Amino acid sequence: MAGIREQGRAENTARILASARSQIAQQGAAGLSMRAVARDVGMVSSAVFRYFPNREALLTELIIESYGHLAGAVEQAVAEVDGGPAQLWRAAALAARDWARAFPHEFQLIYGTPVPDYQAPPQTIPAAARVAAPFLDISATGAVAELAQVIGFISLELAGHFRGVVDDTDAFFREVVERQVSTLGLD
Structure with missing residues (x-):
């Protein structure tokens, strides 16, 4: 019985996170609403709070997930390289940029404008590291x-600051x- 309950909880958690991620993509992190998430997943608001006690806890989980997705992309790219440090650096930088361009709202969640009234707790540090x-x-x-510099370049690119400046x-x-x-002496 506990297995079925745990599976149901995992499925509901995944649905809540997917809905929240979709909201962030549409409105930005500042617009994340627990009530809208509840409505989207077909739950009453109080039920969502059993999974995430508050909006900050939901944001924290999304941030940790986003760091994990980005780290996974970079780690996979590096693991596939059969070469020296220069090739590894190029692969890591390109993977970070490719992931950010594919998932700009997740990238902005972790490296973009701070979310008003939210301060990332210490448990996000290992994910960022x-x-x-x-x-x-x-x-x-x-x-x-x-x-x-890599993160800054990607941030500027996603924000559209290179339009009309860089062809x-x-x-x-x-x-x-x-x-x-060259600066790092990797080649």
Whole structure:
């Protein structure tokens, strides 16, 4: 009996998270509403609060998931590389950008404008560190500044700041990454 209950709880949790993710894609994280999520998944509001005690807990879970999705994409790309540090860095940077372009609202949730009245709790730190780990492992110098450049580039691109300024953002991104490879002495 406990197995069926746990399975039902897992399914409901997944439905709630999917609805919340959809809301964020449509309205941004600031517009996330527990009542709208409840309505979307066919529950009363009080039932949703049994899964997530408040909006902040739901946001935290979405943030942790998003970091996990991004980290998974970067880790997979790095694992598929048969080459040295330069190729690993290129693969990691490209994977981060490709994932962000495929899931811009998840990327914005973790690296975009802060959500009003929300402060990420400490349990998000290991998830964020998992994204950074492949980059930091590639460079013996601990490439924190270069990782920030990758994240910054992607943030600017997703926000549309290169429109009318850069004709070929793919080439521009490759140039940024190649400069990082050179600066870090990876080639």
